[in-house]
Amino acid sequence: MKEDSARRNVAHAKPDALRRTLLKAPLGLSVMGLGGLGLGSSKAVAQVLPVPSIAVDLPAAVEAVRAFRVAIAPDAIADLRRRLAMTRWPERETVNDRSQGVQLERAQGLVNYWRDHYDMARLERRLNALPQFRTAVDGLGIHFIHVRSKHTHALPIVLTHGWPGSVIEFLDVIGPLTDPEAHGGRAEDAFHVVIPSLPGYGFSDKPTQPGWDVPRIARAWSVLMKRLGYDRWVAQGGDWGAHVTTWLGKQKPEGLLAIHLNLPTLSPPPLDGEPTDEEKAAIAELKAFFRTMTGYGSIQDTRPQTLGYGLVDSPVGQAMWIYEKFIDWTDSNGNPESVISRDAMLDDIMLYWITGTAASSARLYAENSGDQTSRQVVDIPVGVSIFPGEIYRPPRIWGERTYPKLFYWNRVSKGGHFAAFEQPALFTAELRACFARIRTRQA
Numbered sequence: 001m002k003e004d005s006a007r008r009n010v011a012h013a014k015p016d017a018l019r020r021t022l023l024k025a026p027l028g029l030s031v032m033g034l035g036g037l038g039l040g041s042s043k044a045v046a047q048v049l050p051v052p053s054i055a056v057d058l059p060a061a062v063e064a065v066r067a068f069r070v071a072i073a074p075d076a077i078a079d080l081r082r083r084l085a086m087t088r089w090p091e092r093e094t095v096n097d098r099s100q101g102v103q104l105e106r107a108q109g110l111v112n113y114w115r116d117h118y119d120m121a122r123l124e125r126r127l128n129a130l131p132q133f134r135t136a137v138d139g140l141g142i143h144f145i146h147v148r149s150k151h152t153h154a155l156p157i158v159l160t161h162g163w164p165g166s167v168i169e170f171l172d173v174i175g176p177l178t179d180p181e182a183h184g185g186r187a188e189d190a191f192h193v194v195i196p197s198l199p200g201y202g203f204s205d206k207p208t209q210p211g212w213d214v215p216r217i218a219r220a221w222s223v224l225m226k227r228l229g230y231d232r233w234v235a236q237g238g239d240w241g242a243h244v245t246t247w248l249g250k251q252k253p254e255g256l257l258a259i260h261l262n263l264p265t266l267s268p269p270p271l272d273g274e275p276t277d278e279e280k281a282a283i284a285e286l287k288a289f290f291r292t293m294t295g296y297g298s299i300q301d302t303r304p305q306t307l308g309y310g311l312v313d314s315p316v317g318q319a320m321w322i323y324e325k326f327i328d329w330t331d332s333n334g335n336p337e338s339v340i341s342r343d344a345m346l347d348d349i350m351l352y353w354i355t356g357t358a359a360s361s362a363r364l365y366a367e368n369s370g371d372q373t374s375r376q377v378v379d380i381p382v383g384v385s386i387f388p389g390e391i392y393r394p395p396r397i398w399g400e401r402t403y404p405k406l407f408y409w410n411r412v413s414k415g416g417h418f419a420a421f422e423q424p425a426l427f428t429a430e431l432r433a434c435f436a437r438i439r440t441r442q443a
Helices: 002-011 015-027 042-048 074-085 104-116 122-128 167-178 214-227 240-251 277-292 295-302 304-313 315-329 342-355 358-367 396-402 424-442
Strands: 066-068 132-137 140-147 155-160 191-196 233-237 256-261 382-386 406-411
Touching (some): 074 315, 104 315, 122 167, 122 342, 132 214, 155 167, 155 214, 167 191, 167 342, 167 424, 191 214, 233 240, 277 396, 295 304, 295 315, 295 358, 304 315, 304 358, 396 406
Antiparallel strands (some): 066 132
């Protein structure tokens, strides 16, 4: 009778009371189960409440390449739905623009869609439609997508994502790259595609000791490509992927023919005398970025662990930490839904949430607080595509002063920081055009 009465009370509960009730009910506790007024010993509560776990159990990785499939625990989806329903919102921003961060109305719109309309099985389904694997490299389990083209002459390529991206960024370019004839290309444009998850991201292992900086990741990618049997290959990256790819070029591992970057590492700028007007414009963009948009990076560089407590516990916190970058860094005039669907953005957000990788992904910033991300001279063939909505647009002369074997430089008509995610057709066209010259040289 007490429980029947409690259920009637739930139906008419005020939001705060309902939130407290929902916290208890899914855990097998009656509303009155902690004593007549919801009180009880803290020891008893500690014994009953389960500790939330990561939504996917990762098998221990070994050097042998083993197939992998995503299986998100149903309890994890139920837990996510509860957390979204119990969101405690801050007050509205005090300005009429997004200078204080993601605006409340916009945040609530995305979260409402996530809770009520997004297909929670979508991410698992999309990833499991592709060949996925895990292998241990330098003691760490690395997750990767590997799609071989039907064309035996295809050029192997490793694509590296950044933060707050993931392998999700590249899903819509896999088909055009591996099967060009079905996507407006020619057989000679084909690639075998390898897309690893960075250490601490997605379904790769989380490092338990410091040391996984971008030079080490680049060495791991070299091992991976050799392990997959590729003796001639190319590499591509933007954001952190550009740093990893730059270091691949600097290390010049056996078999690496060339690299392509959509955010070349050209800071500090290689100036020579008085800057030109084009150089001054790029410098101004860099200054604006560092002045107004790098707070997130400072936090992830200096306090990734503290940040993780909030983001791993709150799906809305995790979502807004990422969604803000889609707003600011896409070529969309602050409307990322115009270039990336809500579903696709939520796929990326979901990957961070279900794997609990807010802290481990942020640590990549702390791992590279030295000169690993500064401008590096690369003495192998380098191609560059500059997208107009990128955080800054360097002039070609900076590339020529940094990459002695620069062989491709193109300014694209549209697209931003998440080039493959925003404009998969243009991104594909850039890789085809860039690496066609390498194929010709190797023919």
